[in-house]
Amino acid sequence: MILDFVVNHTGYDHRWLNDPEKADWFHEQTPILSDNQENLENGWLAGLPDLAQENPEVEQYLFDTAEFWISELGVDGFRLDTVKHVPKSFWETFVDHVKGLDPDFYMLGEVWTNNPQYIAEYEKTGIDSFVNYPMYETVVDTFKQPGQSLDPLFAIWERNKSVLERPEWLGNFIDNHDNQRFIRTAIENQQHPRTRLKLALTYLYTAPGIPVIYQGTEIPMDGGEDPDNRRMVNFAAQDEELRDYIKRLGELRQRNPALRRGDFEQVYQEGAFSIFQRTYQDQTMLIAINNDTEEHIGSIPGLEDGLQLRGLLHEDLIKQTDEGEYKLAIQPETAEIYLVEEDEGLNWSLPILIVAVFSGFIWFVFMAGRKQKNKV
Numbered sequence: 001m002i003l004d005f006v007v008n009h010t011g012y013d014h015r016w017l018n019d020p021e022k023a024d025w026f027h028e029q030t031p032i033l034s035d036n037q038e039n040l041e042n043g044w045l046a047g048l049p050d051l052a053q054e055n056p057e058v059e060q061y062l063f064d065t066a067e068f069w070i071s072e073l074g075v076d077g078f079r080l081d082t083v084k085h086v087p088k089s090f091w092e093t094f095v096d097h098v099k100g101l102d103p104d105f106y107m108l109g110e111v112w113t114n115n116p117q118y119i120a121e122y123e124k125t126g127i128d129s130f131v132n133y134p135m136y137e138t139v140v141d142t143f144k145q146p147g148q149s150l151d152p153l154f155a156i157w158e159r160n161k162s163v164l165e166r167p168e169w170l171g172n173f174i175d176n177h178d179n180q181r182f183i184r185t186a187i188e189n190q191q192h193p194r195t196r197l198k199l200a201l202t203y204l205y206t207a208p209g210i211p212v213i214y215q216g217t218e219i220p221m222d223g224g225e226d227p228d229n230r231r232m233v234n235f236a237a238q239d240e241e242l243r244d245y246i247k248r249l250g251e252l253r254q255r256n257p258a259l260r261r262g263d264f265e266q267v268y269q270e271g272a273f274s275i276f277q278r279t280y281q282d283q284t285m286l287i288a289i290n291n292d293t294e295e296h297i298g299s300i301p302g303l304e305d306g307l308q309l310r311g312l313l314h315e316d317l318i319k320q321t322d323e324g325e326y327k328l329a330i331q332p333e334t335a336e337i338y339l340v341e342e343d344e345g346l347n348w349s350l351p352i353l354i355v356a357v358f359s360g361f362i363w364f365v366f367m368a369g370r371k372q373k374n375k376v
Contacts, residue, residue, distance in 0.1 A: 005078035009048035077106030095126035129169035
């Protein structure tokens with residue numbers, strides 16, 4: 001369990017605001033009007049009372065609160081809210097305190113920026129990971145409608161990799177409580193929400209990083225800007241096909257370490273069709289995403305002879321051609337995840353099924369004929 005942990009501010013009507021003994025627990029009320037770091041850290045975000053973490057009493061209260069959740073209730077991690085609005089010096093001491101309680105405790109920070117270099121400054125405080133805002137707008141723009149190349153997504157990964165120490169720990173998302181829901185964006189572009197969402201989620205679950213799914217995505221829920229994106233979840237409106245698809249993606253990610261820890265390469269690209277390869281130890285996976293409105297066929301370079309590609313979403317099976325190639329044919333606006341494995345020889349499952357069906361039909365005709373003869 002990961003708990004949302006807020007150290008930057010309190011609610012609008014918190015009782016401390018009326019406590020004279022805690023007047024110095026807050027910064028002076030000023031709006032945030034710029035990206036100036038002092039203004040970001042001391043201003044009142046959206047008018048929320050801003051805590052003064054430099055006050056020893058405030059610092060100790062926040063430490064004690066964290067210790068309560070960790071030691072008394074046993075949570076596994078914190079999502080640290082509004083990280084860039086709190087001084088780095090506080091985060092350094094906070095992380096030291098928390099790691100002293102539990103060295104394996106996980107902290108995911110929210111630094112709202114598309115600049116990975118800015119995030120890297122907070123990585124130095126010891127916070128384990130961050131939500132992947134550098135990728136957020138790009139992944140939405142890529143999958144909100146067909147015809148968009150996946151090249152920008154791979155470029156984001158390459159940039160993050162060059163700047164951050166642990167880019168594979170970033171929390172990947174397509175919407176959250178602060179941003180318009182992906183479903184609304186797809187609808188605004190006159191697209192079928194489920195089709196667009198399945199492609200976006202396939203990338204989220206197979207690209208480096210940790211998939212972060214906002215509540216209601218499996219419904220799938222509509223919602224505009226905050227607060228419309230925070231509607232109550234209507235569980236009666238469940239989309240079973242989408243729910244099962246998300247469940248399947250989660251199972252594949254859990255069972256195949258290459259999808260969690262493997263390297264990440266783009267091995268084929270043509271227009272809005274890309275194939276990515278992930279390898280970890282002796283396991284290799286291929287992720288083919290066709291973000292186009294027409295079928296695409298791609299040939300995989302660099303694979304050894306004598307292999308086969310087993311589809312894990314749609315049970316596709318690709319054999320090496322007589323010319324020594326491995327060719328994938330992906331239908332419009334769909335994706336497939338392949339496990340690369342040794343060729344098991346002739347795929348007998350289809351011939352056996354055909355023979356079984358044909359034999360059953362012959363047996364049925366034979367028995368029907370006998371019954372008819374007995375009646376005569």
